[in-house]
Amino acid sequence: MINSKQDLDFYLKSDFSRFDRKPNLKDYILSNEIWYIYHYQRHLRYVEYYMNTNKSKLLFLYHFFKYKRLGFKLRFTIYPNTVGPGLRIYHAGDFIHVKKLCKIGRNCTLLPGVVIGNKNLEDDGSQVFIGDNVYFGLGARVFGKVKIGDDVVVGANSVVVKDIASNCVVSGIPAKVIKMK
Incomplete structure (x- = not known):
């Protein structure tokens, strides 16, 4: 469970270490799935962080919107x-x-x-x-x-x-x- 900034960093590094490479602008322009999956997981982790810590409602809403939007697009x-x-x-x-x-x-x-x-x-x-x-x-x-x-x-x-x-x-x-x- 993500309860601190260190936990968030650990989860993000663990998730993204399993990717072959970090997606770049070319992946976004070409609509490659690696870009969408990478950002879906990133926003999921930020939603978990802001949900568990109650630090910022505005940032929680921003990441929640992005997480849901990518979820609908990817069907996750x-x-x-x-x-x-x-x-x-x-x-x-x-x-x-x-x-x-x-x-x-x-x-x-x-x-x-x-x-x-x-x-x-x-x-x-x-x-x-x-x-x-x-x-x-x-x-x-x-x-x-x-x-x-x-x-x-x-x-x-x-x-x-x-x-x-x-x-x-x-x-x-x-x-x-x-x-x-």
Whole structure:
């Protein structure tokens, strides 16, 4: 959770260390997705900082507006204070949704189509815990009250509805362990 300027700097450095390079003006002019994803993550971290510290309502509103605007453009819905440092989002091809009651650890990777949500139509208040260094493949889904351990790979188009132990690869509908690391 970002509660100080040092925490904000740590989260931003962790997030941006996972990019190959920092986007530049050329990326903006050419509308390359790296520019939009970079700035979406940046504004998300600033929203978390100003939300948790209550330092400046005006700056909070500015970053919140930018975060929501880029979220609509990219079709991302990642709620503040849900994702740890070192987040990496590859590509902006499909919808990404991370529900409010979710805690994702460090250095996680999300590909397009990842949904972490509820089993039912109503919000049942179930919380999802995801460990460090988890890789979600293209179109992976996580539903219900689930705990996923550290160093897990969730295969493409897998549906996780049960707890997953650390250090394994899961795939299928419903997701089953196919390999232990």
